[in-house]
Amino acid sequence: MVENGWDTFEIGTILRPFEGPASDVANILPEDRSYTKSNSFSVSVADWRIEKPLFNKEHCIDCQFCWIYCPDMSIISRDKKMIGIDYDHCKGCGICVEVCPTTPKSLLMFPEQKDEEAALSEWPKKEKKEAKEN
Amino acid sequence: MAELFELHDIEVWDGNMAASHALRQAQVDVVAAYPITPSTPIVENYANFMANGYVDGEFVMAESEHGAMSCCIGASAAGGRVATATSSQGFALMLETLYSASGMRLPIVLNVVNRAIGAPLNVNGDHSDMYMGRDSGWIQIDCYNPQDAYDMNLVAFRVSEDHDIRLPAMVHQDGFMTSHTAQRVKTLADDVAYKFIGEFKPMNDMLDLDHPVTHGAQTEEDWHFEHKARQHHALMSAVLPKIQEAFDALKALTGRQYNIVESYNMDDADIAIVCMGTSVETAEEVSNELRAQGIKAGVVGIRIFRPFPLEQIADVLKGCKAIAALDRSSPNGTVGALFNELAGALFNTGTHAVLTNYIYGLGGRDLTKSSLHSIYRDLQANAEAGCPTTSLQQFTGLRGPKLSFF
Numbered sequence: 239m240v241e242n243g244w245d246t247f248e249i250g251t252i253l254r255p256f257e258g259p260a261s262d263v264a265n266i267l268p269e270d271r272s273y274t275k276s277n278s279f280s281v282s283v284a285d286w287r288i289e290k291p292l293f294n295k296e297h298c299i300d301c302q303f304c305w306i307y308c309p310d311m312s313i314i315s316r317d318k319k320m321i322g323i324d325y326d327h328c329k330g331c332g333i334c335v336e337v338c339p340t341t342p343k344s345l346l347m348f349p350e351q352k353d354e355e356a357a358l359s360e361w362p363k364k365e366k367k368e369a370k371e372n
Numbered sequence: 373m374a375e376l377f378e379l380h381d382i383e384v385w386d387g388n389m390a391a392s393h394a395l396r397q398a399q400v401d402v403v404a405a406y407p408i409t410p411s412t413p414i415v416e417n418y419a420n421f422m423a424n425g426y427v428d429g430e431f432v433m434a435e436s437e438h439g440a441m442s443c444c445i446g447a448s449a450a451g452g453r454v455a456t457a458t459s460s461q462g463f464a465l466m467l468e469t470l471y472s473a474s475g476m477r478l479p480i481v482l483n484v485v486n487r488a489i490g491a492p493l494n495v496n497g498d499h500s501d502m503y504m505g506r507d508s509g510w511i512q513i514d515c516y517n518p519q520d521a522y523d524m525n526l527v528a529f530r531v532s533e534d535h536d537i538r539l540p541a542m543v544h545q546d547g548f549m550t551s552h553t554a555q556r557v558k559t560l561a562d563d564v565a566y567k568f569i570g571e572f573k574p575m576n577d578m579l580d581l582d583h584p585v586t587h588g589a590q591t592e593e594d595w596h597f598e599h600k601a602r603q604h605h606a607l608m609s610a611v612l613p614k615i616q617e618a619f620d621a622l623k624a625l626t627g628r629q630y631n632i633v634e635s636y637n638m639d640d641a642d643i644a645i646v647c648m649g650t651s652v653e654t655a656e657e658v659s660n661e662l663r664a665q666g667i668k669a670g671v672v673g674i675r676i677f678r679p680f681p682l683e684q685i686a687d688v689l690k691g692c693k694a695i696a697a698l699d700r701s702s703p704n705g706t707v708g709a710l711f712n713e714l715a716g717a718l719f720n721t722g723t724h725a726v727l728t729n730y731i732y733g734l735g736g737r738d739l740t741k742s743s744l745h746s747i748y749r750d751l752q753a754n755a756e757a758g759c760p761t762t763s764l765q766q767f768t769g770l771r772g773p774k775l776s777f778f
Contacts, residue, residue, distance in 0.1 A: 244598035250477035
């Protein structure tokens, strides 16, 4: 980019998201796509985040709500199984936590610097149903 | 397929109808409009053509002029041939989006039927809206009569859409004086006109799904300057040669000759009036009357307002002793824009011509032949004295005490 001058780039305020044709891109996983440097996928916005969501596999029912609602496509899901979070693009909005239907939630917000293992150990426990005495 | 429209070789059209037929013959893909007087009939006629099967395309009634031009920008980025029309306050509402269109290098053709800008509210012709657009990065072509309005629309599509240009173009005509005055217009058959314009060739179109492209990206101090420089470079270096080429091709096709700078009785002229729009033909008539009296009076008409043909204008005016720049827009705090342009064109040329400025015709006030005679008399006095004998800026055709500045 540095060697570019006013006469070297394409006219108009355009950016190309892919290197070469992208005819079959919908069938290629994001990590395998030929994104250009100017594609937002190539840029980390991790430092926009103050709080991060952490994922606890133990409670997840793979309902995919978080994947559907995430505005930045930062929930990584394969074969309809929740795998984890794309921390390069997650901005920490917390929507995934909000829509998670399990009790306790399978996603919770923690301070950015929080250690994952420590977070998991502090995770709220599932409440056991106690038989009510009549 | 759109149906052929049988035209006579000569039709009696006003400027609006001439523009509508040019749009129809161009087979525009999308017209998005919010009609406003006096340009309303352009899109009204066009919608009529579409309803009757003479156009294959989309007509979008937008919610405002801002919306209309925004639709045009989207359609053009998507890869279609796009045109619309507006005037005055509507043009003003479009202004923000005009910069987007030119910056995004989208070849939209906008018919601007020139009208005053209020307050006071006024529907008649002056050049306030045309002047407002002059820094927006568009090509601006000026018409003096309905024939021009027809021909210049064809030229506008051809030049604007060229891949070396890719800049939007405005075709200007004077509100009512051109737009609503029916005159004889020599026509081209539909296929001949279409061939002159050429098939639309998309560039970086959004509907090319195999090659996705983001339009309207953001740049800050890092690259904004380079984008603007590139756009200005195209406007400055590529447009006038391409317009000349289109004018030559139109002449070969029709015999009608247009020039980057129109000059009349200028070969040996001592005194010259420089003006735009319908005023040019009136001034030509007056210059003929003066020539009959042995006064070497000439007229220069601005045909291409942007990019401004600085060198060509200086060349046409180089032998003059006194020149008047006529501005049909209130300069609101300085000399008229045309005065500034001419001063810029002439300043370093070694000319000793006396340059003065006349503000005239605001809100559709007629520019009379007697006003023009009076201006030429001033010019003759300036030429003989070798210096201004009047104030630099005068108002002509104004009621009340004489108003002048500088």
